[in-house]
Amino acid sequence: MLKVNNLAVSYGAIKAIHGVSLEVHDGEVVSLIGANGAGKTTILRTISGLKKADDGEILFNGTDLRKMEPSKIITLKLAHVPEGRHIFPQMTVEENLEMGAFTDKKDLEENMEEVFERFSRLKERRRQLAGTLSGGEQQMLAVGRALMAKPSMILMDEPSMGLSPLLVKEIFSIIKEVNRKGITVLLVEQNAKMALSISSRAYVMETGKITISGDAGELLRDDRVRKAYLGQ
Ligand SMILES: Nc1ncnc2c1ncn2[C@@H]1O[C@H](COP(=O)(O)OP(=O)(O)O)[C@@H](O)[C@H]1O
Ligand SMILES: [Mg+2]
Numbered sequence: 001m002l003k004v005n006n007l008a009v010s011y012g013a014i015k016a017i018h019g020v021s022l023e024v025h026d027g028e029v030v031s032l033i034g035a036n037g038a039g040k041t042t043i044l045r046t047i048s049g050l051k052k053a054d055d056g057e058i059l060f061n062g063t064d065l066r067k068m069e070p071s072k073i074i075t076l077k078l079a080h081v082p083e084g085r086h087i088f089p090q091m092t093v094e095e096n097l098e099m100g101a102f103t104d105k106k107d108l109e110e111n112m113e114e115v116f117e118r119f120s121r122l123k124e125r126r127r128q129l130a131g132t133l134s135g136g137e138q139q140m141l142a143v144g145r146a147l148m149a150k151p152s153m154i155l156m157d158e159p160s161m162g163l164s165p166l167l168v169k170e171i172f173s174i175i176k177e178v179n180r181k182g183i184t185v186l187l188v189e190q191n192a193k194m195a196l197s198i199s200s201r202a203y204v205m206e207t208g209k210i211t212i213s214g215d216a217g218e219l220l221r222d223d224r225v226r227k228a229y230l231g232q
Contacts (some may be wrong), residue, residue: 089131
């Protein structure tokens with residue numbers, strides 16, 4: 001479904017990503033783990049067109065995304081839940097959800113009802129300003145907004161960041177459920193243990209390169225992964 005070949009990305013003279021290749025198949029949850037600054041966010045931003053690549057290929061269902069604008073990429077049903085959520089704090093929950101929709105009015109209402117069915121906490125707060133939601137609710141809103149585009153695949157950047165352990169569990173169970181409904185997920189996480197536990201496969205990044213990849217279960221048992229990312 002998604003195939004990244006030999007991707008290179010830089011910020012000015014600094015090369016952030018060197019020759020990264022990865023694949024996500026239809027229906028999978030795949031995680032990308034690695035320390036702060038490894039380049040995970042840069043990869044997701046490049047896939048969704050927010051950052052331009054220097055070299056390489058990004059194929060989504062066979063279409064090369066590299067020269068495409070983000071507004072076009074979202075219409076291909078590839079959604080992005082950015083790091084730090086980036087909801088609109090001065091808009092209501094409903095208005096934020098509308099910003100995620102790329103469909104006509106009738107579909108919009110239907111999609112919103114679907115999101116509210118999944119996230120009852122958002123429904124109760126539909127007219128509340130998003131900036132007044134708790135961290136966990138804001139994260140749910142960010143996921144809900146991505147779902148408004150009816151994506152076939154979602155890129156999620158550190159959805160558990162800054163959440164209490166209980167909410168981390170809740171967010172991970174939401175990701176699992178979203179996947180069960182047929183949406184493919186590429187998940188970036190620092191919480192390697194939780195991420196691996198819901199993934200079929202994973203890639204480990206260090207300073208702009210992929211250093212380890214494999215089945216999630218194998219990586220959970222890999223000594224290098226255990227030492228560096230699982231604290232074991
Ligand atoms: N806007 C930017 N300008 C310059 N350098 C950046 C920018 N964003 C990220 N970088 C650098 O690129 C590297 C990868 O960052 P990032 O993709 O955010 O990593 P991660 O998400 O894994 O923490 C880091 O060295 C970071 O300092
Ligand atoms: Mg990041």
